[in-house]
Amino acid sequence: MKAQTQARGRRTRPDLAPIGLLVISLLIGLPERASAYTDPGSGALLWQSLIAALAGIGFYWRRFLMARRAKSDEQAERETGKR
């Protein structure tokens, strides 16, 4: 029973919950400050880098999944071939 739920519960996306919690706690703890006009646009650039990093992880994860699917397809073919 436990093994079954574990298999079904396996997620195919990177787990964002810990990142989300970190972000929210940072926001709540953030004091009001004067806006950063010295270098406008830097915030957006950093945010883009953050998304890019996550997308990068997604790229490798997708490749991993596709490779695994290819392998299991191969295995299934061999098995049906044998029978």
Place this chain on the structure above:
Amino acid sequence: MLRIVTEAGMPDLESYLAARAVERRIADGRAVRATRVEGAECELLLSRPGIGDAYRQLGGRALVEHDLIGFVSYPYEWPAEMLYRAGVETIELAAELVDEGLGLKDATPLNVLYRGWCPVFVDALSVERRRVGDQRWLGYAQFVRTFVLPLAVNRDFGIPLGQIFLSRRDGLEPEEVYRLLGPLRRLSRDYFGLVTMPRMLGERRAASDGRLYEDRLERNGEKARYVLKTVLEGLRSSIERVRPRGRAISVWSDYMSGNNNYSDEQFQAKERFVGEALALFKPGRVLDVGCNNGHFSAQAARAGGEVVAIDYDPVVAGQLYRSAEAGKLNIQPMVVDLTRPSPSCGWNNGEFPAFLDRARGRFDTVLMLAVIHHMLVTERVPLDSILDMAGELTTATLVIEYVSPADSMFKRLARGRDHLHQGLTSEVFEASLGRHFEIVRKEPIAGAERILYLLRKRS
């Protein structure tokens, strides 16, 4: 229009000319045609002193010819629908270019002009070769500042695009928008990644940290392309979330569905008059002043005219944009108040010419239907001045509707100050018209205190 390209711009020009994504768009009119002028024709053009001197002074390496685009308009003159559309064209072009190893250097509504309802990408040299492994788009922040955030604050706080773009060339910074947001909105899907996170990340850096702008190339080119596409798709979703939904209402948005002074017969009589005028004097370039949702603009467009339709209400201009695009009618809506039109702005008040400078003498047909009383009463512009301007705007035909002070709408606008407008009889009106125009046809609207005039400018 001729463009002189210097050595530095040559690779970008070549990219633009080679890009298949651009070629597709040139074919359906969504990007400006660019043809290199070479050989004898080039020699001829360079022999002309104005062109030749500029070419040599700038160190020109190529001469490129572009089509002139309809009527130049700027983002502060667009309804939200047009800013949204320009943004979609921009981000979709950027995404399509990725597979060809190309990209856009920047992302601003100033790279887009309108031909009727159709957006045209005009900044040919914004297209550039991208290095393999480069997964960052430097136009990202500008796209957010100039397309997404203005649309968001326009929708959520009613801030007019005109106000944003007249005073700020480069749109809104996330920090500025953050101040407007309450705690819930800050965490909302619409604003979290566009405003809250950039602001927070921007503050936490040391101001002197220049490492942020250093080049960082990925070793895996395929990964870089995937990341870039993901980022661009994210922006596509962002602008989709702030898409104008057409649910906005304003004082004028239901004028055509009955909130006006005309009975059905009266309105049909007006339509007939305008239709006959357009048949008598075939329209070329038409200006419809106070167009509302463009009923008469559409009539002019169907009669073969290229129409620029102006109204000071962005909601109706937006409605007109939707119907022009849906019906593929050659109508370019603009949010312009003729009594307070867009000024010259930018550096030395010379970067973006004033609306009137672009408009004078450019139209052969001008429509001023059910609008003159607003200028006379609400804005207190003298009759002679209004008709002087009409004379400057049109080169030939004017269709104008006289509204008597006894008219109910006129009275409503006058708010009890009827005595100010006592002298505005139709005789006085015609005398003032006579200074610039000949009356070709005159038709009072039966049962209304209004008269339609078809006029031709005196030579």
